[in-house]
Amino acid sequence: MERLHAFLLLGLCLLKSLLAPLLGARRGLGDFERSYAPDRLPPLTPHERRALPTLSGCIACGLCDLGEGLRAGRSSGVYDGPMDLMLASSRSMPDFDAAARSFAAVSDERLAELELRCPARVPMREVAAFVRAKSAELPSPSRRRMG
Numbered sequence: 001m002e003r004l005h006a007f008l009l010l011g012l013c014l015l016k017s018l019l020a021p022l023l024g025a026r027r028g029l030g031d032f033e034r035s036y037a038p039d040r041l042p043p044l045t046p047h048e049r050r051a052l053p054t055l056s057g058c059i060a061c062g063l064c065d066l067g068e069g070l071r072a073g074r075s076s077g078v079y080d081g082p083m084d085l086m087l088a089s090s091r092s093m094p095d096f097d098a099a100a101r102s103f104a105a106v107s108d109e110r111l112a113e114l115e116l117r118c119p120a121r122v123p124m125r126e127v128a129a130f131v132r133a134k135s136a137e138l139p140s141p142s143r144r145r146m147g
């Protein structure tokens with residue numbers, strides 16, 4: 001019975017979303033922004049949507065962290081090496097303003113060098129550019145939705 005109920009519900013939702021454009025009830029970008037801006041989730045551009053799967057290929061091998069200890073030490077805790085940037089900091093868009101500060105500790109020239117030793121071919125400069133771009137679109141943390 002529960003399964004039947006689930007199928008009916010899914011069917012109803014499918015029908016509703018298929019008919020929405022015909023009935024003028026389709027929710028658009030404006031609705032998305034109104035719904036998700038308080039959660040600090042800006043919409044992706046079509047280019048960003050296509051690029052996203054290529055940005056998350058880090059396999060945590062740690063090779064890019066080699067030789068980055070001095071830079072990390074000088075960063076007063078802002079930068080913990082490129083692996084952290086590729087594997088963690090660049091995964092949560094609401095926190096991209098903090099991630100952008102971490103990326104500022106390492107230049108694109110250095111990221112280009114590190115890309116050459118990455119076995120997963122993570123496009124580190126593209127990840128950095130994505131984080132910077134989305135960070136610039138974030139509302140201030142004071143507007144963050146609570147609860």
Ligand code: SF4
Nearest residue numbers: 058059061062064118
């Ligand atoms: S070298 Fe590449 S795969 Fe290895 S930790 Fe760095 S980004 Fe990840």
